[in-house]
Amino acid sequence: MxxxxxxxxxxxxxxxxxxxxxxxxxxxxxxxxxxxxxxxxxxxxxxxxxxxxxxxxxxxxxxxxxxxLSRPRRAMSTTSPVNKRRLIQDHVAGKSFVDIGGLWGTKGEMVTTAAAGGAERLMMADIQAPGNTWWQKFEARCAEKGVDNCEQLQVDICAPDAPSRLGQFDVVHCAGVMYHVADLFQFVGNLVSVTREHLVLSSVVMPDEIQGPAGALSFGPDHAYLAPVLSEQNRNVVLGHLRAHDLKAAGLTDSAAYFDQGRTRFGPWWWLFSGTFMSALVRLHGLDVIAEGPSRGGHAYTVFAKVAADTHRA
Ligand SMILES: C[S@@+](CC[C@H](N)C(=O)[O-])C[C@H]1O[C@@H](n2cnc3c(N)ncnc32)[C@H](O)[C@@H]1O
Incomplete structure (x- = not known):
């Protein structure tokens, strides 16, 4: 990948x-x-x-x-920087926790963070083939951190049967997946389905506005750009921004296949959106956003949301 x-x-x-x-x-x-x-x-x-x-x-x-205000603190929505590890640890004691798409790179996984916060049940769920190098690296990391009770599930979070295969977890974390998936509604919908209490969703985002020699482009809460069909003008603006920040983006700064035999592939950048778009999409699915904000460096954004009383109602 x-x-x-x-x-x-x-x-x-x-x-x-x-x-x-x-x-x-x-x-x-x-x-x-x-x-x-x-x-x-x-x-x-x-x-x-x-x-x-x-x-x-x-x-x-x-x-x-x-x-x-009742605990947890910061019950109001905020756009100050979000300390995701602290949020998870503050909400996971005695709860079930799953990290969806947490394998690649290993260092972004939140299972060991949730374990340190006292989570009762832990799962890593990822599309990677069971037993491959990323699972092995994750197991080594768990061993290093003294975590010996993490369940493992190979799952495609965008698949229709993902919710039934996963079941529900009190706290769900998913980072670094959203901008790589073609079907945002299937993706967010499945995450919401498997969330009993809190969803922690992180993604690389674009700033609210980018400007450069090729022009300007705004990324508001009400729109996202589909990367493979960007106009030449907008593509040049985006490329200028990515290069200015030394960012590589499969499909944009590097060539990447978007389809395999007519089916969308995971991996290239499908969507370009801002943090405010992310939180709008999460709210649209019926969750209350209780904290949101950029991660270090400002290229990623985290939305911390709570399932509302009527979120799962048919
Ligand atoms: C960019 S990595 C992010 C890793 C980690 N969450 C982090 O933030 O560092 C994307 C991860 O999502 C997994 N993944 C990709 N598509 C997936 C899907 N459809 N369902 C579940 N996991 C997926 C990949 O195998 C990989 O481990």
Missing amino acids: VDEMHPDEPGSSGDQDLLHGLSDLLDRRCGIAATVYASAAAMPGATHRHRGPAAFAITVAAVTSSRT
């Missing part, structure tokens, strides 16, 4: 830790639940782009008394 960048860095950057630390401090010491933003212009809208610590100004916004 060809991939281009890691969609979510393990752990948090120093900047994210600083922001979360400040948020925690305000909560614990002052009884204030606050969204803490870092931006050069001290504007929440500027937080999608990561800036160096020297350029940071800190903005505290959306302040309410946390004593009126």
